Amino acid sequence: EDKVVQSPLSLVVHEGDTVTLNCSYEVTNFRSLLWYKQEKKAPTFLFMLTSSGIEKKSGRLSSILDKKELSSILNITATQTGDSAIYLCAAVPYGGSQGNLIFGKGTKLSVKP
Amino acid sequence: ETGVTQTPRHLVMGMTNKKSLKCEQHLGHNAMYWYKQSAKKPLELMFVYNFKEQTENNSVPSRFSPECPNSSHLFLHLHTLQPEDSALYLCASSQPRDRLSSDEQFFGPGTRLTVL
Numbered sequence: 001e002d003k004v005v006q007s008p009l010s011l012v013v014h015e016g017d018t019v020t021l022n023c024s025y026e027v028t029n030f031r032s033l034l035w036y037k038q039e040k041k042a043p044t045f046l047f048m049l050t051s052s053g054i055e056k057k058s059g060r061l062s063s064i065l066d067k068k069e070l071s072s073i074l075n076i077t078a079t080q081t082g083d084s085a086i087y088l089c090a091a092v093p094y095g096g097s098q099g100n101l102i103f104g105k106g107t108k109l110s111v112k113p
Numbered sequence: 114e115t116g117v118t119q120t121p122r123h124l125v126m127g128m129t130n131k132k133s134l135k136c137e138q139h140l141g142h143n144a145m146y147w148y149k150q151s152a153k154k155p156l157e158l159m160f161v162y163n164f165k166e167q168t169e170n171n172s173v174p175s176r177f178s179p180e181c182p183n184s185s186h187l188f189l190h191l192h193t194l195q196p197e198d199s200a201l202y203l204c205a206s207s208q209p210r211d212r213l214s215s216d217e218q219f220f221g222p223g224t225r226l227t228v229l
Contacts, residue, residue, distance in 0.1 A: 034217065042222045
């Protein structure tokens, strides 16, 4: 059965810290991996990763995929209170039906001032 | 505000009520989805519509009934729900899957449903 596991499930840090969130997947015919940030409402898209070893970066956030280890990390440097959210990871397999995103449970990040 | 809107944002209903959730997307997408998000569980895909045709029903109980009158609108009709159905119901949309960029789904803000 396809699954995605995120760790840690929750994390509390102080402003300015750097954090690393982990996502591992077991997916038949892996196609891509997506990261989302969910505050109180809609998950908002952060990154889509398809190639191993290529870092994607957006401001203080970056992410990389390791297909050999079947995992991805999301790094946030110089964290701010506005980074507090649940970070969701989803794996997308080839085949199957449209929209078959397999989500992890998420990592709840709390950034304290 | 995202390109996907959902109404109502909050809903409290009794087990004998009938209600409907509405989703509208302004992004020109042709695929729309309903997800259920419960506490401490991964997002669960419920239904998929592709060009107004339902292509996925992930063993969802019949008390949840989707309707997609056109590519921009999606409804979830609720009838005789159970307390365990209380959750955040998220709608999403995307482009059709034949393009790699279509893996990204755009989510609405969700409807927080409480069943008493």
